[in-house]
Amino acid sequence: MNRILIRASAAWLGPGRLVEDAQVVCEGGRITYAGAVTGINAADQELAADGFVMPAVADRHVHIEMSDPAAVLAGGVTAVRDLGWPVERIFALADASEMPSFDGPLIKAAGPMLTAPGGYPTRDGWAPPGTGRELTSVEDATAAVQELARLGAAAIKVSLNAEAGPTPSDAELAAICDAAHMADLPVTTHAQGKGQVERALGAGVDELAHTPWTRLSDEVIQAAATQLRIVSTLDILSFGRDTPEIRTALDNLRRYHVAGGKITYGTDLGNGSIPPGIHTREALLMVEAGLEPEEVLEAMIRAPLEADAPADVIALRTNPLEDLRALDDVQLVIRSGRVVTRG
């Protein structure tokens, strides 16, 4: 079995676990040791990271076929979740991505967004036919979820974008949540337009696929913080500029964070000019929303480095806990125990 030994002057293994003179050992695609340097020396491959080691990044909102999987992986992102793409294309790609030799991140997928006839994204230029699955009834909503579960969906995505067309009814939304939860799948939603976050909360949706960019009341923020998590996707609202949308989204996310809400990192890769790989500007916007650098890293990683975790590791030149711009300088990427890039 291929054993890789990584040594670094410092490592952040996960929340509260900063180690100097660190050592990480990978074997057969899993971590077998992560901590201070020990006597373990025998290895097939020894890597001395001249910098800072941490878990690799997961991007929990992408449209992977609109980007370059190889560049995503080389940029430090070893796992992604695709939140909207046609069935016949995305699940085959997700299967292929499980092979250790796949030149890209591990891909988990929701498949198409469940929507109303003519609803978002069925009439949007970016979305190929089949990116939206148009529901015709409550029974059809249940059947659609069951079919996606059989195909291996990792989540169910619902379109509640009332600004771009009709949305599923409350009864359909409830049926989607029931069927998804029966299949142990989370429901994530694109909620846009007045009252749509409230509808998601009422139906028991588990996640907002974007930080909302219309202002939410304190009452709604409080409910959201206890009931669901938010995928950040902040930079698509501004692409480095100052816009009313980013200001409102940051205000929503700040209050949600103070209320104890759970935030996870996602970029909506494929939307506009989001670059493949770790997107440092997204991380910096999370700091603007009030997260500490360590909280940002916690929201970004696939899994802490500990025995039995996937052997997904990156090395940076400098310490991101001191300055998150360190994420711009990825020196080494390991996915499932395979060395992908050495800077």
Ligand SMILES: [Zn+2]
């Ligand atoms: Zn998206």
